[in-house]
Amino acid sequence: MDLSYTAEEEDFRARLREWLGKALPALPPKPSPDDWPGRRVYDLGWQRTLYDAGYAYVHWDADPTTRLIFLEETERAGAPYVGANFVGLLHAGPTIAAEGTDAQRARWLEPILRGEEVWCQGFSEPDAGSDLAALRTRAWRDGDDYVVSGSKIWTSHAEVADWCELLVRTDPTAAKHRGITWLAMPMDAPGITVRPLRTLAGSAEFAEVFLDEVRVPVAHRVGAENDGWRVTMVTLSFERGTAFVGEVVACRRVLGELAREARANGRWDDPVLRRGLALLEAEFRALWRLTQWNVSEASAGGVPGVGGSVFKLRYSHARQELYDAAADVLGDAALDLDRPWVLDRLSSLSYTIAAGTSQIQRDIVAERILGLPKGR
Amino acid sequence: MRFRLTDDQRALRQGVRDLLARRFDRDALRAAVERPALDRALWRELGAAGFFALRLPETEGGVGLGLPEAVLAFEEAGRALLPGPLVATHLAAGRVPGAAEGETVVTTVDAGGLVEWLAAADVVDERGGEGGAAGGNGDAAGAVALRSVDPLTPLHRVPRRSRRTASEPVAVLLTAAEQLGTATRACELAVQHARAREQFGQPIGAFQAVKHLCAELLVRVEVARAAVYAAAVTADPADVAAARLLADEAAVRGARDCLQVYGGMGFTWEADVHLLLKRAWVRTRRAGGGTESEELLARELLSGAGR
Ligand SMILES: Cc1cc2nc3c(=O)[nH]c(=O)nc-3n(C[C@H](O)[C@H](O)[C@H](O)COP(=O)(O)OP(=O)(O)OC[C@H]3O[C@@H](n4cnc5c(N)ncnc54)[C@H](O)[C@@H]3O)c2cc1C
Numbered sequence: 001m002d003l004s005y006t007a008e009e010e011d012f013r014a015r016l017r018e019w020l021g022k023a024l025p026a027l028p029p030k031p032s033p034d035d036w037p038g039r040r041v042y043d044l045g046w047q048r049t050l051y052d053a054g055y056a057y058v059h060w061d062a063d064p065t066t067r068l069i070f071l072e073e074t075e076r077a078g079a080p081y082v083g084a085n086f087v088g089l090l091h092a093g094p095t096i097a098a099e100g101t102d103a104q105r106a107r108w109l110e111p112i113l114r115g116e117e118v119w120c121q122g123f124s125e126p127d128a129g130s131d132l133a134a135l136r137t138r139a140w141r142d143g144d145d146y147v148v149s150g151s152k153i154w155t156s157h158a159e160v161a162d163w164c165e166l167l168v169r170t171d172p173t174a175a176k177h178r179g180i181t182w183l184a185m186p187m188d189a190p191g192i193t194v195r196p197l198r199t200l201a202g203s204a205e206f207a208e209v210f211l212d213e214v215r216v217p218v219a220h221r222v223g224a225e226n227d228g229w230r231v232t233m234v235t236l237s238f239e240r241g242t243a244f245v246g247e248v249v250a251c252r253r254v255l256g257e258l259a260r261e262a263r264a265n266g267r268w269d270d271p272v273l274r275r276g277l278a279l280l281e282a283e284f285r286a287l288w289r290l291t292q293w294n295v296s297e298a299s300a301g302g303v304p305g306v307g308g309s310v311f312k313l314r315y316s317h318a319r320q321e322l323y324d325a326a327a328d329v330l331g332d333a334a335l336d337l338d339r340p341w342v343l344d345r346l347s348s349l350s351y352t353i354a355a356g357t358s359q360i361q362r363d364i365v366a367e368r369i370l371g372l373p374k375g376r
Numbered sequence: 377m378r379f380r381l382t383d384d385q386r387a388l389r390q391g392v393r394d395l396l397a398r399r400f401d402r403d404a405l406r407a408a409v410e411r412p413a414l415d416r417a418l419w420r421e422l423g424a425a426g427f428f429a430l431r432l433p434e435t436e437g438g439v440g441l442g443l444p445e446a447v448l449a450f451e452e453a454g455r456a457l458l459p460g461p462l463v464a465t466h467l468a469a470g471r472v473p474g475a476a477e478g479e480t481v482v483t484t485v486d487a488g489g490l491v492e493w494l495a496a497a498d499v500v501d502e503r504g505g506e507g508g509a510a511g512g513n514g515d516a517a518g519a520v521a522l523r524s525v526d527p528l529t530p531l532h533r534v535p536r537r538s539r540r541t542a543s544e545p546v547a548v549l550l551t552a553a554e555q556l557g558t559a560t561r562a563c564e565l566a567v568q569h570a571r572a573r574e575q576f577g578q579p580i581g582a583f584q585a586v587k588h589l590c591a592e593l594l595v596r597v598e599v600a601r602a603a604v605y606a607a608a609v610t611a612d613p614a615d616v617a618a619a620r621l622l623a624d625e626a627a628v629r630g631a632r633d634c635l636q637v638y639g640g641m642g643f644t645w646e647a648d649v650h651l652l653l654k655r656a657w658v659r660t661r662r663a664g665g666g667t668e669s670e671e672l673l674a675r676e677l678l679s680g681a682g683r
Contacts, residue, residue: 001378001379001380001381001382001385001444001605001608001609002377002378002379002609003377003379003606003609003610004377005377006377009377065377068377255677256677256680259674259677259678260678260680263678268678274670274671274674275667275670275671275674277674277677278621278669278670278671278672278673278674278677279621279670279673281618281673281674281676281677282603282617282618282619282621282622282669282673283599283618283622285603285606285614285615285618286599286600286602286603286606286618286619286622287599287602289379289602289603289605289606290598290599290602292377292379292602292606293379293380293601293602293605295377295379296377296378296379296380297380299378300378300380307598310594310595310598310599313591313595314595314599359584359588361591362587362588362591362592363584363587363588363591365591365594365595366581366587366588366590366591367587369594370563370567370590370591370594371567371571372567372570372571372579372581372582372587372590373571373578373579373581373582374582375578375582
């Protein structure tokens, strides 16, 4: 067990820090959360800056420890979050890298890295959430195209995306996991209607996407026809890898801020509140160590496995507890949307739902790690 | 960064596990419950295997290993529910003659005044700490036996002292390691039972309510494991405090959930589940209890150190 970093890793960290110190002050002002076109430009611009400095590769090619350091340092320095680049960098891109043809990799990967194209993820449907394999959006062959009809929901960044990684049903007669295909759909194709959905935080983070006989070239299919479920599972295992490194660093910073705020407003003297914050400090210290543990395992063995479900389960609940604690610190001010942490508290409510609900994660842990029988 | 067990560490853990499987299996555990005496022969065997002298330098006749190795050994002890003042004796090795070899059984008066295994111990160590006051009989005068909730941890209480020093972090960490082992055992037992016991024509582990109890058991174990192992590497008191809080939670709640998975069998004397829970309870009271760790972390949080 060794928590120290190699000289090479420390060197990477030092150079990154130095670079961040110069690059961040040159950033344009942050757009407002509701300004989607502005956010797109901002997020892509940051990705381009990373690319030019040679850091764009970190999400894909770097070994997991380098990625950990990158995510840790960028968060500490207050650098922008991946934002609109999320699906491209962390879902669609890795899937294409793993399962695509040379031509597909050449077409799609570079623009993601260069901050030129935004991707969204069209998996969930009104009747296919946790039971994703029940999806019904249909695609049938017509010459060199698939013709796609149906609807997707909860599609984050759909309004500003150039591409959608889309799951469609190509064989309605096969067992539900067997008839699914993975397509890259251009978001400007005729027949696509995007209707933004307002979240409980008041902003439009995701959308409904209606598909009416949208033509997608067969050449845009990644993997074999009807093999899309397996292709998708490659994506989801990336989703549960190092995706939360920056957030754990951020949560630890917030905890420190909460302690100082509580000290300033007198609530620190309440032992229940103080010890509650201490328990969260223990929690996030442990989650940071678990991250380092998972990263070390991934370095030794390749793709992160189901251990990510253990992390996601605990982290998503811890994050909600953190912002509940923030509300305790704030008192009445927790009802004021203009106060810090109040919007974050609202956002944290999605963590136990998005990317696999806690109930589904517990099933995964019980069945795939503990070997308990399937069925409910 | 390689935050995972080395081959040597795996071998050491396996070695301790094998020794305990041979010398303290379930039958031995149940026999000990009926006749709670300290097994001196086993104690000496542990001594010979280096359990107590693990961290003593080789020049002093020890094994010369570090905290991570000690944590792995204590985790196995916790998993087997090995009884006795293991932490106090380990901490006395090198200071109290015979402790390292397992010839002398050492206990200590805890901060709150509790003493484990007083009647069986040869020596009451005053500090129970490293590099602190010399060993030798601490003041257990006036100690009164209480009817211990844990059949395998006889307890005495000495009248409360005025002296109140912070607990030795190594003692806290090794206790956390024992809790981690007990939590692991609770998870293993719950999963085994959930696979084997059938109701409504299927294993109860196929019911989602049971399945999710087991999943949460594992999550708590893995989070605690990361915290305990990391604290063993850094030896930082705040990391130790965090490890302790999470390991306490993993052990106590783990044993509770395991009991629930066992149903009526879980409420019996015959099943081992209550032994896990009771030992876990005893350990939560050691070294100032969780409150001391919480206050330490609270101070750390406010000072902004370690960030
Ligand atoms: C902020 C946010 C962003 C998202 N972004 C995207 C995106 O970009 N692309 C995309 O495709 N999707 C996205 N999603 C969708 C997300 O993946 C789904 O919301 C999620 O998978 C749950 O599906 P559902 O909402 O239909 O809930 P349901 O599946 O209807 O679940 C409702 C409740 O029932 C429980 N439940 C369901 N099945 C079981 C079961 N078998 N056992 C026990 N309990 C069960 C669930 O745990 C939950 O509590 C996003 C969601 C959120 C909140």
